[in-house]
């Protein structure tokens with residue numbers, strides 16, 4: 001009887017070892033599993049947030065503001081590509097269509113000279129607004145390995161009444177021996193009252209410069 005009582009007591013005080021082991025061990029594993037899942041979830045959430053912040057610009061809609069940025073369209077007999085004007089009157093004869101292109105069929109060549117800065121420009125209004133993020137870029141190169149090739153990109157902002165409200169020169173190229181196309185780009189933000197943006201591509205150097213694949217994008221359109 002006593003032996004049986006002890007046996008019953010043992011059975012009552014504790015569940016079989018295998019059951020305890022299964023229950024307790026399982027509880028610990030579930031706890032660890034929950035912690036691990038939380039860590040993984042945290043990594044995913046924070047990792048995704050960081051990735052989103054880093055690449056958010058590429059995820060929002062964008063709008064191209066330039067007309068004929070690839071310089072593929074040229075009116076018959078014209079020295080200027082469609083959509084572009086000359087920055088200084090009378091300099092059309094120093095601007096030319098070139099088959100030495102980075103993309104497509106044609107590029108534009110701005111002739112260099114002493115005391116002369118040949119340039120082309122165009123003004124965008126559709127899609128231009130205050131406080132937006134923009135990216136301007138192009139491919140450019142020189143035609144000789146000797147001397148310094150120059151190219152300035154000049155951005156000028158206008159308000160809704162057409163008054164100039166700011167200007168900024170972005171020097172994209174000022175290097176020696178660049179005879180293969182290289183891509184250049186820069187990010188910027190518009191002034192709050194911006195309603196128009198003129199972009200001018202100007203060669204202030206003495207050597208010719210070739211330009212192709214120009215773009216001017218606004219994000220969040």
Ligand SMILES: [Ca+2]
Nearest residue numbers: 070103104106
């Ligand atoms: Ca082209």
